[in-house]
Every structure is written in C-alpha cells, then in structure tokens.
Amino acid sequence: MSPDTCTHETRPHDKLIVMANQIARFMESKPHAEGVAGLASHINDFWEPRMRRQLFEVLDAGDAGLRPLVTEAAPLIRRPGA
Amino acid sequence: MKDFIIPDRDFGTPAAKSKVMVTLTIDGFDVTVPEGTSIMRAAAEIGITVPKLCATDSVDAFGSCRLCLVEIEGRNGTPASCTTPVAPGLRVTTQNAKLKKLRRGVMELYISDHPLDCLTCSANGDCELQDMAGAVGLRDVRYQAVETHFKPKDTSGEANRHWTPKDDSNPYFSYDPAKCIVCSRCVLACEEVQGTFALTIQGRGFDSRVSFGAKTDTAMTSDCVSCGACVQACPTATLQEKSIIDIGTPERSVITTCAYCGVGCSFKAEMRGDELVRMVPYKHGKANRGHSCVKGRFAYGYATHKDRILKPMIREAISDPWREVTWDEAMAFAAARMKGIQAKYGQQSVGVITSSRCTNEEAYLVQKLARAVFLNNNTDTCARVCHSPTGYGLGQTFGTSAGTQDFDSVEHTDVVIVIGANPVNGHPVFASRLKKRLRQGAKLIVIDPRRTEMVEGPHYKADHHLPVRPGTNVAIISAMAHVIVTEGLMDEAFIRERCDWDAFQDYAEFIAAPHHAPEAVELLTGVPAADVRAAARLFAKGGNGAIYYGLGVTEHSQGSTTVIGIANLAMLTGNVGRPGVGVNPLRGQNNVQGSCDMGSFPHELPGYRHVKNDDARAVFERVWGVQIDNEPGLRIPNMLDAAVEGTFKGLYCQGEDILQSDPDTKHVAAGLAAMECVIVHDLFLNETANYAHVFFPGSSFLEKDGTFTNAERRINRVRRVMAPKQGYADWEVTQLFARAMGAEWHYTHPSQIMDEIALTTPSFAGVSYEKLETLGSVQWPCNEANPEGTPMMHVDGFVRGKGRFIRTEYLPTDEKTGPRFPLLLTTGRILSQYNVGAQTRRTANVVWHAEDVLEIHPHDAEVRGIRQGDWVRLASRCATDRQGVAGRGLYHLPPPRNAGQCHHHRFQRLGHQLPGIQGDGGAGQPDQRAERLAARLCRPHRPVAPHPACGGMMETRAPLPKLSFAGGVARAGTRVLPAEVAVALSYNGSTHAVMMATPADLTDFARGFTLAEGIATLAEIERIDVVETPLGIDVQAWLVDAAAARAVARRRRMAGPVGCGLCGIDSLEEAVRAAPRVTGDLRMTPAQVMAAVAALPAHQPLHDATRAAHCAALWQGDIRLSREDVGRHNAVDKLVGAIALPASEAALVLTSRVSIDLVQKACTAGFPVLIAVSAPTAAAVAMADAAGLTLICNARQQGGFDCYTHPHRLTDITEVAHVA
Structure with a gap:
C-alpha cells in the first residue's frame, strides 16, 4: 500500500485482506502452530459468514496479498455454505 | 427508596478508617467508634446533633465557627467537637447552660453581619445558618454592626467598601458575598473534594472573604471547573444553584445515576412536582462518594431542550420531508419495511445497534430483538469503537473482560500509571479521587503524547511523563516490561503462584530481546530511555501499583495488544487481586460496560458467551422459544460494508449516532444511504437520522427506570423522576417495535427484564431490583458465590485459573507521517463536553467550550504561520473533500509533529472523516488515534461558497437578479456577474497564499505564481493538483524539497505572507470572514x-x-x-x-x-x-x-x-x- 493512498477508497475485498493480515501479524509472534490455530479460530469466531465467504473468494482466486499464515490457516477456517 | 429517602445525615466530619475502636460517653450514652473519629461525629452516630456551621462530613474539620463547643470531664475549657478526636473513657457534655450561652453569643456575632431577609432569600428552607439560629435559640441580637459586608451603601449613603456585588458569571450557580459567613467550607471542598484549589480566603480578620483566586477573578475567569462541590458545601445562600433561585426548594428527591461518563455517579434528582430543580451528588453513591462534575451536576438541560423530538416520524425515502405520525403508524410502517426486507433479501439482511447511553435493560431488549425476532446475530454497539480491545485483551490474559477494581481502590494505591486517558477531563470525579491520593504522596506515571492536565496540576505532578508518539503504546509498555524482566524486578513469587509459568517463561524470553530495550524503543516512541527505565523501576518497586487506561489505549490499531501488555505488566509486578492495584479501564460512556455485558456484540450472548456454544444458546432458546443462529453476526463496519455491497438493507439504531461517532464518515454515509430502512431511535434528530426512514423519539435518563453499569462493573439504578415527554420509555419503544414485528413480549417493568437477565446470565444471577433497593448497587459477578457482588476481581486466583502472559509484538501503524501529511492527529476530551456533544452542546456548558480546539506544538504552528486563536483547516489523505471547520488554541504542548483535537464539536466530524480502515485485528477496532494530517493546517479559513446561482465551484460567471433604476423607474432584470472563489495555494502541504480568484486556469496560476515569485523553477515543480472542495478551491503544488524549504523560508521572512497581490490580505480566514451585519437605517432616493x-x-x-x-x-x-x-x-x-x-x-x-x-x-x-x-x-x-x-x-x-x-x-x- 502506498503511503499516500487512502485505504477506504479500495474495494471491500482489499479491506478483508488488510484485516486478515493484521490478525496474521499478531499471530505471527506466537509459536507457529499456535499462530495458525489462533488465526483460524479468530476468524471462525468473529467473522460473519459473508466475510468468510469473501475471504475464500480471495483464497480461491490465488490469495493475492494475504500473508502466508492466512493461507496456511485456511483449511481450519469454516467455509460458509452457499 | 423511590420518591422517598431519609434526608442525608451530615455527620460533621469524615468517617475514620481505623480498625481500632474507642468507647466514650456522650451526654450519658456510651458510643464506640473507630479511633480518629471526632467527638462531633461520634455524637452524630448516636443521634446527637451538635450545632455547627463550618463542619460538614465531606471535608476535614477546620474548627473556625466555634459553635460546636462541648465540655469534656477533666479537661479545661470548651473544645470544638469537630477537631477534638475521641479518646477511651471520655465523658462529653454537648449541651448545658454554659455551652448554650457561648453558642448564642457566637450566633449573635454571625447574625450581626448577615442580612435578615430570610423570607425572600433563595436559601429559605435550605439554610444551615437559619437552622442554627433556631437550634441555639437566638432571639435577639445585641450588637449593632457599624460596618457590614451586606449593605451596598454605608449609613452615610456612600458605597460600602466591604460590599462586593453578586458574581453571576457562572451559568449554573451564583456567588453572593453579602450572604457569606466565611466558614471556609467551600474553600475546603474545592481543595479536598475536587482538588482544583480555585477558591481561597482573601484578606484577614474582618476583611477575609471567599475569593476566586485573584481579586479581579470571577467564577468564570478563575480555575473553577464548576463541579458544584462548593455549592454543595455552602451552608447559606452564598453559593447557590441558579435553578433554586429560579424555582425554589425541591420537595422530594429520587436517587438515580448520571448518564454521562463511565464513572456512573449517583445523584439525587431533587424535584418540585414534575420539574427537576437540581441534581445533587449522592453521598452514599459508591462510585462518586458525594462528588460530581459540571456535566452530571448541572448539564441536564438537554433533556428538556427544544430540539428534542417528541413525535414519531416516517418518510418513504430519505429525500422526502419527515411526516409526524402516531406511534401505531410508525410501528406498522417500520415493521412492514423490516419484514419486507427480510422476505426479499433474507434473514441476515437486517440488524441492530444497541446504545451505550441507554440502560442495561434496553440494550438487552435490542440485542434480543436481533436474536429472537430478526433471528440473526447482527447486533453491535458503539463500544466496538472504544472498548472491544479490553474485552479481548483482558479476556485472553485474565479470563474476563472485567476491570479488576472498584474506584475506592485508588485510596490504597502507591504508584499509578495513567496511559491513554485524561481522567481530569474524561472521568473528572474519579480524577478528583486520584488527585487526592496523589496529594497524599502516591507516585504518578503518565504515558500520553500530550502534556495533559493529568501530568501536572495543583499540588500534584507526574513523577514521570512519557510523551510517546501516537501509535507506539505497545512499544513503550513492552520497554517497561523489558526493564522489569531484565533487571529482575518482577514479583516472581506472585508469578509462580498465580500465573502460567510456561507462558511467563516464553514471554520473558520474548521481552528480554534487545529490540524491546528502552534504548532501542526510543527511536520509535521518542521517549528518553532513562525515563522509561526510571518509570519501570518505580512501578515495579513502588508498592501497590495500579494502571488506569482509557481510549488512548483502545482506540488504536494495536489496542488489544496494548491491553495485553498492560495485563502482562500488572502480572509481572504482582499487582492484581488486592486493594490499590489492578488493571482499570476507564470506560467512555455511562453504559459501555453494561451494553457489552448485555450481549450487544455479534458473537456474544449476554454474559460474554460465544454464540457457537450450544449450551449458552440453549439457555436463551429455552427462555425465548426460538432457535438462535450459531454463526457470528456483522459488526458495525461490516454491516456498512455489506450495505454497500447490497446484502444488508435494514438497521434499528438506538441512541447512537454512528455517522458522527464512527470513523470514516464517508463509508458510514455510503452504507446508510444504501439501506432501505434505517430506524433511528434518539432524543434528537442526529446526523444518522439524515439517512433514516423512521424516527422513534427517545426518552431521557430522567424518564425511565433501569440500570447502568459503570467502569467498575457497578450496577446502579436509574430511576424515573418524570414521565417520558414523548409517551414511552425507550424499553417500551423497543417492545412496541418487537410486537409489531410479531414478537410476544409483555414486559410491564424493567425489573422483569432484569429478572430475565439474571435467569439467563450467570454473572448477573444474583441481581434483582429488590437487591439494588437494599444494597444501593452491586458489582458483577453477583451470584450465589458472591451474593453482594464482587468489588475486586481475581482475589484468590484468576478467573481463567492461571494468569497468562502473551507476547506483544509491536507493529507500526500504517498511519505514518510523510512529506504530504506530516502531522499525526489524535483526539481527546475536554471537561465540559461529552462525547459528540449531542447533550452538552444543548446546555450552558458551551460557555466553557463553544468550539473545538486544535492543540499543536508551537514549533509546528510557527512554521505554518498559525497564531493563537486562528481558524485552521485539517486534511488527511482520506479527506480531500475536507470541510472548512476549525478550532483555535495552542495551549497544551503536544510534542512537535503531533496535533491533538477534542472531539465534541464539528472537529470531530472532520477527524472521523480522516481515517482509513486501519483496524485492530483482534477486535475489529478502528484506529482513530493516529491519523495523518495534511500540513494544510494553516491560515485558512472558512472558504466562501460560490454564489448559489453559480453552477459550481469552477463556474466563472453567474447571472444574478437586480433592480435597475433609470429615469425614476425600477425594473427587475438580471446581469451576468463574474464569479469569485476562495483559492488556497499550498506548497507541500503548507498554505502559502490565499486569495479570491476567478476559478479558471488555476494550474497556470499556481505555476505562474511559483515562477514569478521566485519560489521554484519549472523543473522543481513536481505536480500541481487542483482540488475542488465544497467550500473553496485548493491548489496544491508539490515541490522538490529544496524549493519547499525555500518557500517556507520566504514565507517566514515576509511580514505578511503574499496575499492576492491586490488587497494585501494574507489569509482566507480574513478574506472571507463573514461581514458583520449592518443595521444603519439610512434611506436614499x-x-x-x-x-x-x-x-x-x-x-x-x-x-x-x-x-x-x-x-x-x-x-x-x-x-x-x-x-x-x-x-x-x-x-x-x-x-x-x-x-x-x-x-x-x-x-x-x-x-x-x-x-x-x-x-x-x-x-x-x-x-x-x-x-x-x-x-x-x-x-x-x-x-x-x-x-x-x-x-x-x-x-x-x-x-x-x-x-x-x-x-x-x-x-x-x-x-x-x-x-x-
């Protein structure tokens, strides 16, 4: 992100990427396995299905911009029903 | 207790705290009291009232009036009972012939210099001087005073030099020196209770008078903060509420709870008929102990303000005008819309926002509306924007989001850390208690970018002020923990016994790393390492250490991590689980705590139980008879995202102005505009109501029953003192709406709602209105194990079992300064205003703070040419359409390159328009505290809007109507006139010149000006942006650094910066200042x-x-x-x-x-x-x-x-x- 761009001008999916990455950066300071589990359970506990669906859209499209921990935790994240 | 309370007994002197008991005899009765109790108080304990004037139990005895004399067997003379402590075996006489005679003599002297206008005196019926004259049997006055203080003229008709006119400068109380008996109670109250030291006694002997500081000072010009403590202490009509002067004395009182900040002060609402005469802090209120601040004490006028909406209103579309309707019609309309939306867009397409200003019962009903009627978990509260990090951080470390102490705990504290809070302004009644402790010698560490009132004040001064750069809280807290761990200052016994030892070792290894050392962190925080080390050592080894924190911690992208860091610090130093220590969040609004407790968050049922837990859902499913969704719902920002995407269409928003209080105003507006039914339930037509289809008028806290839960988890009763002006209490409105939606709700009193809360929520299991009537208040958890509540948490062990240390990695905020936006903006609070100001701006509190103030370092101000009192304009990278709002002032000293603003007026709108979506990953907490500002913080202005006849900002001409006079005939016509628009020209963010110009060829203009003024060469101009704003045009030139420096230097050398070249005016503020209205009555033919x-x-x-x-x-x-x-x-x-x-x-x-x-x-x-x-x-x-x-x-x-x-x-x- 360029330092002079305004983040809210971007698309909603970008916002989710920022949020997921923020959680990832917090969880990265933990032992790896705990971090992966922590990230997944955080998203399961706090993200409404619409948000998780959009996250999976990003993941399914090749996870552009997501930190590796998010990708790694993806199998543990509950995929919402259609 | 409702409508009838026993009058507060005044025991004359404060209660002693000693555990050693002393027995003595007073008038033949034995009495046993704690050591240190005064004889006066001991007598009062057994119902014997010794006459007194200068003593009152809110302040220490002063012993000046000599009315409370007693005789003690075996002792000489007649000592004052207020200043004489009890001793074992004393035999005291409070009334005999000698004492009667002495007292009568004292009263005669008092009365000889007091006007005898009792019948028309505003304190008639409420005057201790009057009472004492009666008590001592004063029947005549032998003395004829030659000189008095109460007669404006002396006997010869000359002005009486001892007479001072009444001071009516304060909007809420008056000071009439003519009625003053100089008992000093007001001075003592100002010192001891409030800690402001605004009042003093001036002069000696007969000349001694109560004075607001210097001789020329009035109440308003002095340091007085209008807390009302002096008014409360005054025994006469000298310091008196103006409402009493206007209305008369009250005839009944009802105990209730203030609806302002999270301190949750108890008040007596004193009534005459249906009219509120005054609010008096309740002595037995356990949060405030008889003290108050200017908001709770006086600023209740908003409840009857003319702006209040009293009729429900609806409209088809937000572009339509509002239509007043009956409650029935409003309910039918709202319910039909919401049902239609759910039918068309699905169950998840609607939601609610509960209020942190409304009662627990109301918050409970609103989230129940979402879960049991809408059948989803789309419920959230504004606590999202202030305190969810506390829930997450303390929940992870201690096992519960609860703040650990009660406010009384501060009386046992030896070292206090105040971080990200300014209680002097934000939580003034708590601040008074804290300041009292500081005056007794407790040490203070303040972590705040600004030099706030908390850093230094009358008779207290922080031992360490650590002025962190905004956004580096985690770094500074970690640095302190690093010092404690590496220097071996931690309380290892506590950690081994109470905490998870493995987690501690992991944390210790993490925190001992060199990059957490104060010397390394100094680069990030800007705080000298030596100060950090000294502060850490003081906190670790200074005795009972308590940490108080506020929104400066939580309203950050790393809010949760900072809270974890604070919890780590408390565990490291063994400061949890006893009086005087702990982790104490200072909640912002009155019922932030309660609204969170009541299940307002989309993932949690009441009592903080996750919706995924089958057993938690089962409890509510049984009581409510519905199936509860097991997926978390949408948080406020996500509701708005979903609205923009088109999947969220309806919102019921109670007592909350999300457009004003939530960050990123543009996004909120876009979300609201995309909805098909927005229901706003509030006292006033707020900003959010601009996007609403239904408006339910709300009731004030004076008009309903319920409970608020304050920052110490104290559940306090709110009692109805008058009928709701719009017909229904808010809980009734929610119930009407739920019933219109088809729910079978039949509550007839909020106590039934509390019973349901107690039935379903373990931490409230023991709470009932009956118990609150008996105990006054309780702190949750209140259950079988703690039937009278829990003043202190984690006494015998943490709620989660072992306290858990968690690593706290510092992550820099994405909000950083740069050449275009070189300043960091933070928000703050000021004493007289509250939150977004919806209430306080509708009271006389505006006399203290009529507009918002930008605080900026003198250096930053100087290089931008800003002077004290100038209007300024802010802009951030997100707010190119910034509004020309302004503030004034340079009075605090934030560190260079930081600016602060308070957020009660329009500045807040601007502040909140600025941020991006930086959020707290842990808690979905938007980052409000570190925002970049453009340096176009300068000499502008309120730019003038183009004439409405102009098609737009960039139109160069406009046809305007005129009357043409020729040959004695007036003819109506039009003429095309040139447009003139305010144009600000800035270099790299600093305004250089402002002018009125024709809005065409502005890029040429900027380039030409730059070249012709010799500021830069063509090659040095990087870019020129012409930004149209609603209020003027911003021409932003970006130069290479060398040229920019030249521009700044050039500007500094100029006596007045270059103006339009025609008029010499140097700022748009001047250029477009509103012309004063002319009233001259000249007539011409x-x-x-x-x-x-x-x-x-x-x-x-x-x-x-x-x-x-x-x-x-x-x-x-x-x-x-x-x-x-x-x-x-x-x-x-x-x-x-x-x-x-x-x-x-x-x-x-x-x-x-x-x-x-x-x-x-x-x-x-x-x-x-x-x-x-x-x-x-x-x-x-x-x-x-x-x-x-x-x-x-x-x-x-x-x-x-x-x-x-x-x-x-x-x-x-x-x-x-x-x-x-």
Missing part, C-alpha cells in the same frame, strides 16, 4: 444616488491628473470626505481611517468594482449602503445580501444604476415595472 455619483469627480484631483487612481468617498446628504489611492482597498482604508466609526448614517461611494473584501470593509465600518460605479462579483452580492448591506453598482453619472441587495433603503421610487 434614486436621485440622491445619482447625485452622489455625479459629485464624485470633483473629489478626484489625483485621478484628474493621472487617470489612474481610485477614490472612496463618504456620502451623507453630500460627499463629506474622500480619499484617493492607486489601490481601491487602500482608498477605502484611508477613508475609514479618516472618519469616526461607525458610519451607520452614511453611504460609501466607490469608483471601482466590488469584490467581497470591499463588502467586508464597508460592513465592518458600518456603512449601510455601498455605491460603486463598476460591477460586483457574484460572491460580493451573496455576502452583501447576508450582511444586510444595500449594494448599488454600475452607477453611472448618466444612465442609472443597479441595486442587487436590500433595495428597501431606496425610497421615492415612482414606478416598479414588472418584466415578465
């Missing part, structure tokens, strides 16, 4: 206008010789005076300088065209009529119209003239021709 213009050439000798000079002349029957100059503004200034202002009976005649600056000058000088031979600009016409100026232009010697505004000053018009 068209013939006189023509004659004035015709006479002008005879007064233009310079112009005659050169054909190149302007003339300004004063006409009053004839041209009386004139001045010439090459500049038209100069000619006007010279003329104004030559006459005595105001010129309200004269016309100003000009040879030039008219731009807005000339309208300003004419109006400021007081001319009611301006006649010019040339045309005006469109903006000048708009300004003249607004100012009431008659603007006459195109006035030629032959051929008539045009009048653009206020033609009523033209008389003798023979005919008005109407042109179709």
